[in-house]
Amino acid sequence: MKVFVIGAGISGSLVARELSKYDCEVHVLEKAPDIGWGVTKANSAIVHGGYDDPPQSVRAKFAAKGNRLYDELSKELDFDFERVGSLVVAFKEEDINYLKELKERGKKNGVDDLEILEKSELKKVEPNISDEAIAALYCKSAGITEPWEVAIAAIENAVENGAILHLEEEVLDIQTKNQKVSKVITNKGEYEADVVINAAGLFADEIAKMAGVGDFEIFPRKGEYILLDKKLKGLVNTVVFPTPTKKSKGILVVPTVDGGILLGPNAKDLPKSMKYDLGTTPEGLQEVYEKSKRLIPKVELSYTVKTFAGLRPETKEKDFIISATKVWGFVNVAGIRSPGLTAAPSFAKYVVEDILQDQLKINLSKKKDFNPYRKRITNIRDVSLKEWEELVKKDPKYGRTVCFCNNVSEAEIVEAIRRGARTLDGVKFRTRASFGRCQGGFCSLKIVEIISRELNIPMEEVKLNSKNSWIMDGKVRA
Numbered sequence: 001m002k003v004f005v006i007g008a009g010i011s012g013s014l015v016a017r018e019l020s021k022y023d024c025e026v027h028v029l030e031k032a033p034d035i036g037w038g039v040t041k042a043n044s045a046i047v048h049g050g051y052d053d054p055p056q057s058v059r060a061k062f063a064a065k066g067n068r069l070y071d072e073l074s075k076e077l078d079f080d081f082e083r084v085g086s087l088v089v090a091f092k093e094e095d096i097n098y099l100k101e102l103k104e105r106g107k108k109n110g111v112d113d114l115e116i117l118e119k120s121e122l123k124k125v126e127p128n129i130s131d132e133a134i135a136a137l138y139c140k141s142a143g144i145t146e147p148w149e150v151a152i153a154a155i156e157n158a159v160e161n162g163a164i165l166h167l168e169e170e171v172l173d174i175q176t177k178n179q180k181v182s183k184v185i186t187n188k189g190e191y192e193a194d195v196v197i198n199a200a201g202l203f204a205d206e207i208a209k210m211a212g213v214g215d216f217e218i219f220p221r222k223g224e225y226i227l228l229d230k231k232l233k234g235l236v237n238t239v240v241f242p243t244p245t246k247k248s249k250g251i252l253v254v255p256t257v258d259g260g261i262l263l264g265p266n267a268k269d270l271p272k273s274m275k276y277d278l279g280t281t282p283e284g285l286q287e288v289y290e291k292s293k294r295l296i297p298k299v300e301l302s303y304t305v306k307t308f309a310g311l312r313p314e315t316k317e318k319d320f321i322i323s324a325t326k327v328w329g330f331v332n333v334a335g336i337r338s339p340g341l342t343a344a345p346s347f348a349k350y351v352v353e354d355i356l357q358d359q360l361k362i363n364l365s366k367k368k369d370f371n372p373y374r375k376r377i378t379n380i381r382d383v384s385l386k387e388w389e390e391l392v393k394k395d396p397k398y399g400r401t402v403c404f405c406n407n408v409s410e411a412e413i414v415e416a417i418r419r420g421a422r423t424l425d426g427v428k429f430r431t432r433a434s435f436g437r438c439q440g441g442f443c444s445l446k447i448v449e450i451i452s453r454e455l456n457i458p459m460e461e462v463k464l465n466s467k468n469s470w471i472m473d474g475k476v477r478a
């Protein structure tokens with residue numbers, strides 16, 4: 001049985017890992033040069049409680065269940081995950097009615113740890129909350145993580161268990177025979193295929209069309225963000241939401257797992273032609289700043305480390321499309337907007353256990369030697385001085401700090417390259433080097449040198465991320 005997963009974002013990577021538990025040939029096709037570089041790398045990084053989604057929706061079916069799977073998953077795959085809790089804040093009496101509605105909805109969705117806090121209790125949980133806040137819905141089980149790290153970890157584990165990752169491999173066509181998946185054609189070759197899992201994020205509609213089942217469209221909805229420095233660590237303890245609107249959960253203030261503070265996103269609907277538009281605008285960032293300041297008045301732009309934008313893959317129905325199709329073997333995992341990161345561990349199991357095995361009656365036998373564990377790259381910022389000394393004794397490269405903002409050693413960068421990083425961003429997302437306050441101002445050149453040395457390529461061949469993202473253009477002097 002040959003299964004092709006299209007897309008190495010959070011959805012595709014977790015489906016691939018789930019598939020790697022079984023005796024089948026798993027291929028992951030990703031058109032980008034690395035894992036998690038689409039929708040996965042730019043979102044709010046939240047593991048939601050699961051109370052927000054309409055009870056009959058596909059989102060609700062997987063969100064709360066996905067949340068509960070994060071403890072085990074983060075242990076097995078060794079990524080950061082913290083149940084910091086979330087607050088939906090009310091500023092007016094009518095907001096409180098909405099909080100009550102959300103609490104009821106949460107109950108229906110199986111979320112049983114919701115409580116409405118009065119102002120004084122709210123201040124205890126979140127001392128820097130605006131004085132104008134009058135109440136909040138508190139969900140203790142909500143959490144934060146790093147979405148790209150989840151995807152990288154899942155793919156590393158899937159590959160350890162036999163899956164094959166194809167980077168920079170774009171799907172150009174899907175051929176069917178007698179209403180069954182038959183071949184996947186890419187820019188690099190042609191493959192016989194039995195099953196295709198369409199987890200292509202913003203482009204899932206185009207992939208579905210190739211298979212003749214393109215009965216939905218994906219619209220990009222942009223969200224702009226501002227990342228604030230770790231100096232503000234402790235400014236918020238929980239994920240702080242405003243009372244949501246029909247369109248969006250609103251602009252949030254989120255603590256990140258590495259101690260920063262994330263503000264955003266706004267929600268701008270873009271035409272289908274703008275699936276690559278990741279630009280930020282002064283007005284958009286101003287909106288993000290003002291709305292987050294309304295929640296947490298101490299938010300200050302002078303602590304800005306980075307601004308960026310992400311695109312949500314939205315459908316008309318605003319719901320996930322996770323189902324088999326009339327083409328046997330072609331399965332959609334599409335429209336994975338918020339709370340996609342939360343729901344992914346749950347729907348990944350559903351795809352393999354319910355869709356492939358129960359609905360399509362595919363006989364998959366469990367591997368006896370499946371290894372569920374993956375270890376993260378050892379980081380000098382996480383070890384004691386004694387442990388650091390031991391690491392340096394084993395490999396002196398642990399003693400050479402390259403990124404001083406985030407304390408990343410040369411050994412970690414070499415390890416990231418060994419695990420597949422080929423670009424500055426590949427190193428950044430695996431180690432957090434150049435992710436800190438200076439945004440690579442001091443360490444980028446050193447990282448380029450290390451990539452060049454380890455991969456034995458000229459420095460001017462090292463890219464920031466994509467094919468044409470040149471960093472340097474030959475020598476200034478002979």
Ligand SMILES: O=P(O)(O)OC[C@H](O)CO
Nearest residue numbers: 044046248249250265338
């Ligand atoms: O605006 P929404 O509803 O798409 O929510 C996005 C938030 O960042 C929560 O994940």
